[in-house]
Amino acid sequence: xxxxxxxxxxxxxxxxxxxxxxxxxxxxxxxxxxxxxxxxxxxxxxxxxxxxxxxxxxxxxxxxxxxxxxxxxxxxxxxxxxxxxxxxxxxxxxxxxxxxxxxxxxxxxxxxxxxxxxxxxxxxxxxxxxxxxxxxxxxxxxxxxxxxxxxxxxx
Amino acid sequence: xxxxxxxxxxxxxxxxxxxxxxxxxxxxxxxxxxxxxxxxxxxxxxxxxxxxxxxxxxxxxxxxxxxxxxxxxxxxxxxxxxxxxxxxxxxxxxxxxxxxxxxxxxxxxxxxxxxxxxxxxxxxxxxxxxxxxxxxxxxxxxxxxxxxxxxxxxxxxxxxxxxxxxxxxxxxxxxxxxxxxxxxxxxxxxxxxxxxxxxxxxxxxxxxxxxxxxxxxxxxxxxxxxxxxxxxxxxxxxxxxxxxxxxxxxxxxxxxxxxxxxxxxxxxxxxxxxxxxxxxxxxxxxxxxxxxxxxxxxxxxxxxxxxxxxxxxxxxxxxxxxxxxxxxxxxxxxxxxxxxxxxxxxxxxxxxxxxxxxxxxxxxxxxxxxxxxxxxxxxxxxxxxxxxxxxxxxxxxxxxxxxxxxxxxxxxxxxxxxxxxxxxxxxxxxxxxxxxxxxxxxxxxxxxxxxxxxxxxxxxxxxxxxxxxxxxxxxxxxxxxxxxxxxxxxxxxxxxxxxxxxxxxxxxxxxxxxxxxxxxxxxxxxxxxxxxxxxxxxxxxxxxxxxxxxxxxxxxxxxxxxxxxxxxxxxxxxxxxxxxxxxxxxxxxxxxxxxxxxxxxxxxxxxxxxxxxxxxxxxxxxxxxxxxxxxxxxxxxxxxxxxxxxxxxxxxxxxxxxxxxxxxxxxxxxxxxxxxxxxxxxxxxxxxxxxxxxxxxxxxxxxxxxxxxxxxxxxxxxxxxxxx
Numbered sequence: 001x002x003x004x005x006x007x008x009x010x011x012x013x014x015x016x017x018x019x020x021x022x023x024x025x026x027x028x029x030x031x032x033x034x035x036x037x038x039x040x041x042x043x044x045x046x047x048x049x050x051x052x053x054x055x056x057x058x059x060x061x062x063x064x065x066x067x068x069x070x071x072x073x074x075x076x077x078x079x080x081x082x083x084x085x086x087x088x089x090x091x092x093x094x095x096x097x098x099x100x101x102x103x104x105x106x107x108x109x110x111x112x113x114x115x116x117x118x119x120x121x122x123x124x125x126x127x128x129x130x131x132x133x134x135x136x137x138x139x140x141x142x143x144x145x146x147x148x149x150x151x152x153x154x155x
Numbered sequence: 156x157x158x159x160x161x162x163x164x165x166x167x168x169x170x171x172x173x174x175x176x177x178x179x180x181x182x183x184x185x186x187x188x189x190x191x192x193x194x195x196x197x198x199x200x201x202x203x204x205x206x207x208x209x210x211x212x213x214x215x216x217x218x219x220x221x222x223x224x225x226x227x228x229x230x231x232x233x234x235x236x237x238x239x240x241x242x243x244x245x246x247x248x249x250x251x252x253x254x255x256x257x258x259x260x261x262x263x264x265x266x267x268x269x270x271x272x273x274x275x276x277x278x279x280x281x282x283x284x285x286x287x288x289x290x291x292x293x294x295x296x297x298x299x300x301x302x303x304x305x306x307x308x309x310x311x312x313x314x315x316x317x318x319x320x321x322x323x324x325x326x327x328x329x330x331x332x333x334x335x336x337x338x339x340x341x342x343x344x345x346x347x348x349x350x351x352x353x354x355x356x357x358x359x360x361x362x363x364x365x366x367x368x369x370x371x372x373x374x375x376x377x378x379x380x381x382x383x384x385x386x387x388x389x390x391x392x393x394x395x396x397x398x399x400x401x402x403x404x405x406x407x408x409x410x411x412x413x414x415x416x417x418x419x420x421x422x423x424x425x426x427x428x429x430x431x432x433x434x435x436x437x438x439x440x441x442x443x444x445x446x447x448x449x450x451x452x453x454x455x456x457x458x459x460x461x462x463x464x465x466x467x468x469x470x471x472x473x474x475x476x477x478x479x480x481x482x483x484x485x486x487x488x489x490x491x492x493x494x495x496x497x498x499x500x501x502x503x504x505x506x507x508x509x510x511x512x513x514x515x516x517x518x519x520x521x522x523x524x525x526x527x528x529x530x531x532x533x534x535x536x537x538x539x540x541x542x543x544x545x546x547x548x549x550x551x552x553x554x555x556x557x558x559x560x561x562x563x564x565x566x567x568x569x570x571x572x573x574x575x576x577x578x579x580x581x582x583x584x585x586x587x588x589x590x591x592x593x594x595x596x597x598x599x600x601x602x603x604x605x606x607x608x609x610x611x612x613x614x615x616x617x618x619x620x621x622x623x624x625x626x627x628x629x630x631x632x633x634x635x636x637x638x639x640x641x642x643x644x645x646x647x648x649x650x651x652x653x654x655x656x657x658x659x660x661x662x663x664x665x666x667x668x669x670x671x672x673x674x675x676x677x678x679x680x681x682x683x684x685x686x687x688x689x690x691x692x693x694x695x696x697x698x699x700x701x702x703x704x705x706x707x708x709x710x711x712x713x714x715x716x717x718x719x720x721x722x723x724x725x726x727x728x729x730x731x732x733x734x735x736x737x738x739x740x741x742x743x744x745x746x747x748x749x750x751x752x753x754x755x756x757x758x759x760x761x762x763x764x765x766x767x768x769x770x771x772x773x774x775x776x777x778x779x780x781x782x783x784x785x786x787x788x789x790x791x792x793x794x795x796x797x798x799x800x801x802x803x804x805x806x807x808x809x810x811x812x813x814x815x816x817x818x819x820x821x822x823x824x825x826x827x828x829x830x831x832x833x834x835x836x837x838x839x840x841x842x843x844x845x846x847x848x849x850x851x852x853x854x855x856x857x858x859x860x861x862x863x864x865x866x867x868x869x870x871x872x873x874x875x876x877x878x879x
Contacts, residue, residue: 035187036180038392040343041426041798048343076180093174096764099772100634101177102343102392108178127806134798136341136393137634139771140806142764 007068009034010078020066025049027065028075036076036105040134047133050106050113051075057113059132076105079112088112088150095146099137107133111147120151165647165826168764171639172653173632177390185347185362185389186423193349193419195266196223196412197273199259200432201251204285204501204791205297208249211258214275220263223412233375236407236469238368238400243467243504245376245407251280252300252466254791255432255503257404262412262420285501287791289440289461292498300466301499307464308472308497312479312720314553315490318446321455325446329879331526333443333519334857337786338436338508338779339795341803344392346433347423348402350409355379357410359386363402364394365671366663367629372403373410384410385664394633395776396507399673400470401434431796434506435786437462437474441482441519451531453542455490458482460516464497465504471497474505476602478512480724483551484520485562485594486542491551501791507673509776509836513597518781518858521593521841526854529875534579535845536592540566543594554723557713561817562594565732565754568815573734573752584875585852590736591845595838598725599830600676603715610676612707613667614684616645616692620699624649624692625657626685628669630677632660635832636765637677641685643761644825648689649696667704675830678761679727680707682825710823727821729834730756733774733842739850744866746782746847748808754815755835759827763816766831770814773835779804781840781858802861848875 006015009032016031028034028051037060040048044062051060052074079085088111091097098104107130114121114129121129126147127140135143160167176182213222225234225246234248235241247256261273284297292305299305315321322328348361363369366386374381391398405422412420424432439462446455460479464471479495510517521539528538544550546559570576575590582588600606615627626645632638642656659665669681684705691703715722736749753774760766783802787794795801820827840858848855851865853872860868 029187034180035183038180038184038344039186039425040345043426043797043799045798046343080179089175089178092178093170096168096171096768098171098174098177099636099768100343100391100393101173101182102184104177105180123811131805131807134341134343134803134805135772136343136395136776136803137772138768139773139775139804139809139812141771141811142768144806144811 003066005065005069007070008072010074018065020064022065024060024063024065024068028060034075034077038102038105040103047110048103048106050109050133052079052109052113057109076108079109084115085112087153091150091153092146095149096142097138097146103133103135107135107143111150115151115154119154161647161650165643166760166763169639169643169762171636171765172642173638182390184344184392185349185360188360190349190419190421193351193421194262194264194416195269196260196262196409196420196422197269198257199261199273199276201247201254201256201258202278203251203280203282204254204287205252206280206282208247208251208278209281210279212277214272216272220261220272221412221416222259223262223408223415224259227411227415228376231378233378235375236403237372237375238403238469239473240468243469245411253501253503257408260408260412262416285791287500287502287788289438289463289498292463292500305499306496307468307499308475310476310479310495310720312493312551313491314549314551318455318457318490318492321490322446325454326449328444328446330442330444331523331856331879333441333522335439335515335518336859337438337788338784339430339786339801340395340397340508341798341801342393342395342397345424345426345429346398346402346405348405348409349419349421350406350413351419352413352417356383356385357413359384359406360389361386361402361406362391362398363388364391364398364631364633364673366631366661367668368400368671369403369406370663373407376407376411377414385662387662388631388660390660391631391633395509396511396673397434398633399507399671401506426798427796430801431793432503434504436508437464437471437505437512437515439515441516443523445527451527451533453488456488457492460493460495461498462512463500463502463505465500465502467504468497469504470506474507474512476720478516480551480598480602481513482516482520484517485544485596485730487544487548488542493551502788509773510597510833511674514837514840517595517837518841521838522844522856525845526879530878532876536579539594550724552724553721557723557726558821559819560730561756561819562730562732564817565730565756565815568754569732569734569752572813572815573736573750575734578736582849584849587739587741587850589846589848589850590734591842591849592732592734593838593841593845595731596728597675597830597834597837599679599727599729601674602724603717603722604709606680606707607709610670610707612669612680612684613704614669614681614688615667615702615704616688617702618692618700623655623657627666628681629661629663629666630669630681631672633672635769636762637672640678640761640765641682644682644685645689648686649693675729675833678828679824679830682828683823686825726823727758727829729829729831731834731838733838735839735842735846737843737846737850739847739865744862744869746862746865748810750810751812753812754817755831756817756819757831757834758819758821758824758829760816761826761828767814769832770835771812774812774839775804775809777836777839778809778843781843781860783859783861785859785861
């Protein structure tokens with residue numbers, strides 16, 4: 001059953017032997033200690049567990065660990081170390097985007113995913129960009145404003 | 156980065172102290188801890204709504220795996236959880252009263268094995284007929300199981316003249332029923348807790364609002380001193396009332412499991428488990444009988460308020476009381492009679508949810524007022540404004556409104572910003588466009604003298620030789636921003652930087668009990684205690700190290716009788732006005748919200764950015780409750796069990812909100828602040844339904860009202876102006 005899986009995690013080569021059908025979410029949290037990756041709904045609906053997978057945002061609660069083999073994954077633990085990630089974090093703090101915080105690492109990933117391609121998004125593009133991420137606290141407005149702030153600070 | 160300019164007004168935004176850690180994924184929520192060597196637990200629950208347990212067939216348990224049930228409660232221990240009432244059982248014994256009732260725990264070292272074992276358990280029941288709706292509960296379907304009438308709790312309030320006498324001289328007496336449904340909290344972090352035993356004491360880590368509640372609630376299970384249980388709150392990913400009493404339902408069984416196994420035991424719910432088996436907002440039914448003169452003026456109102464409490468009372472009597480106190484909304488009516496009934500059903504018990512019973516009656520009165528106005532061809536805003544309550548006016552409990560009520564000022568703000576008057580005039584009923592308005596309030600803190608008689612909040616402040624100051628109390632951060640505003644209050648009083656203030660997540664072995672983080676009381680009550688403590692520390696600043704303690708004192712001259720519910724129920728209310736504008740697709744019934752404007756009075760705000768976030772979130776949660784958040788219960792089973800079929804608002808569903816505030820300092824609050832966290836939920840649903848109802852030209856008297864329901868109203872609903 002166990003298979004060796006190797007991938008790049010936050011810029012470093014890692015490998016482990018595990019059941020390839022385990023959820024990538026569990027592998028990231030349990031085997032690599034990436035507890036910034038939050039489990040919210042377990043079915044790809046809420047976006048709390050979002051990570052970057054070969055440069056695109058995915059929800060690892062829906063991805064089997066085997067699919068990560070030879071791929072590149074960046075979690076919030078990696079994104080926060082990038083210039084863009086750190087800029088988003090600071091803007092979230094200044095803009096009042098954070099309340100309970102449980103959706104926020106995933107929200108930072110969504111903002112990162114959006115801004116890496118579109119450094120100057122409109123409000124509608126931001127709302128679309130975070131539409132796969134549920135927040136129950138903020139009503140989204142201050143998250144949208146914070147992403148705009150992050151974009152402005154990148155100019 | 157966290158420096159705060161003390162020369163500025165305290166209302167000016169400060170960066171939240173937890174924002175960076177949370178954004179970077181560094182904050183540790185309960186499931187982020189290792190809790191190494193702790194056993195995993197999964198709950199085994201009732202699959203039926205009411206019946207007798209005939210037999211529980213357990214699989215053979217391998218070495219190191221345990222079954223924990225009520226039979227493990229030691230002699231002298233009690234099989235209940237103390238959640239205001241003491242009727243909620245820690246474990247079902249030979250009967251079950253609702254789907255999801257805890258029967259036992261399977262505990263063991265391997266998570267997957269524990270789940271396998273749980274799935275092999277077979278429970279044989281003798282099923283009985285159940286009562287699941289308010290009407291079935293009242294009708295005692297299947298036979299009463301609480302008292303002889305299925306009424307868990309009841310109260311009655313009267314103001315003015317006897318309404319039956321007044322009705323005789325009315326031109327007409329109309330009757331209308333307004334109903335609201337279940338609402339699920341959907342805190343993004345599901346429930347979880349861990350209990351670790353050590354030398355006769357137990358340490359609990361939990362995602363929770365009220366650490367001291369847990370201690371008090373579960374200690375009777377082992378019949379131990381609550382001090383033997385230490386509760387440490389972990390960073391909590393949202394609560395909204397859903398983690399006020401409910402963590403007790405996890406922690407009681409975990410305590411017993413830790414006692415039995417002698418090991419630490421942890422349990423985390425997944426989302427489906429959490430939605431299916433957790434408390435919700437009480438469904439309600441409010442039946443108004445309103446006596447009117449020939450011009451439509453209200454002479455008397457009789458309201459019967461029914462809440463679906465579920466199988467156990469727990470905190471619901473207090474929820475029902477708050478509901479009944481708020482049934483008059485922002486109005487003063489001449490003669491009132493209000494009766495509340497907490498109806499027992501075989502459903503998962505209902506519990507706290509932002510607003511704590513007030514949103515249901517506020518939705519009811521706002522909607523009823525609109526319908527009365529429309530029946531007489533009067534503009535709803537004009538009609539409502541005839542009855543606005545003012546300072547010194549009589550409340551539903553024969554107390555007076557103590558503070559200045561700034562509804563006229565707030566109204567002007569939202570009317571101007573939304574262009575309400577023009578739009579209300581232009582958009583004909585049924586035109587597909589509608590604009591609606593609602594007024595609401597929320598009594599801050601515990602009712603009457605409860606803060607003094609029941610809660611007795613204490614707060615400590617410790618000054619260290621290095622000039623840092625630690626704040627010690629039991630208030631939790633759950634997203635609302637409390638652990639930022641409290642250091643901010645202390646820093647402003649002391650005139651020291653915020654980073655010199657220490658304020659940790661509560662640990663019941665270190666902090667005094669300053670009461671629950673609930674009831675919009677934390678800023679108003681505990682914030683004030685912190686302010687007072689800081690003033691004392693400032694006086695003695697030159698002393699090297701010392702500690703001060705402050706206690707809540709109720710102001711004199713505002714009597715309250717808790718046995719008759721008469722007097723000053725609340726010294727300070729938050730007030731709100733909300734306008735919502737919608738457009739409805741005439742073919743599909745799809746609703747597009749075009750604008751949301753609100754104004755709130757939270758006294759002098761401690762932090763305008765935090766408050767802004769509270770308003771945005773609360774207003775949207777209120778609209779969700781009224782529109783898409785359908786939670787059906789069929790024979791005791793919740794039908795929506797995931798985030799795919801229980802529909803909460805996304806970033807695409809509503810436009811950016813416009814928020815306003817008024818400056819109305821509250822005499823007994825820190826820097827003039829008062830409660831606001833629940834207020835902001837209380838009225839947006841009614842404003843949305845008012846707008847929707849006008850847009851389709853049909854009367855809506857029940858929520859939620861999702862698209863399918865809008866279609867039905869459009870096809871066969873009653874016209875808005877039709878007589879009640």
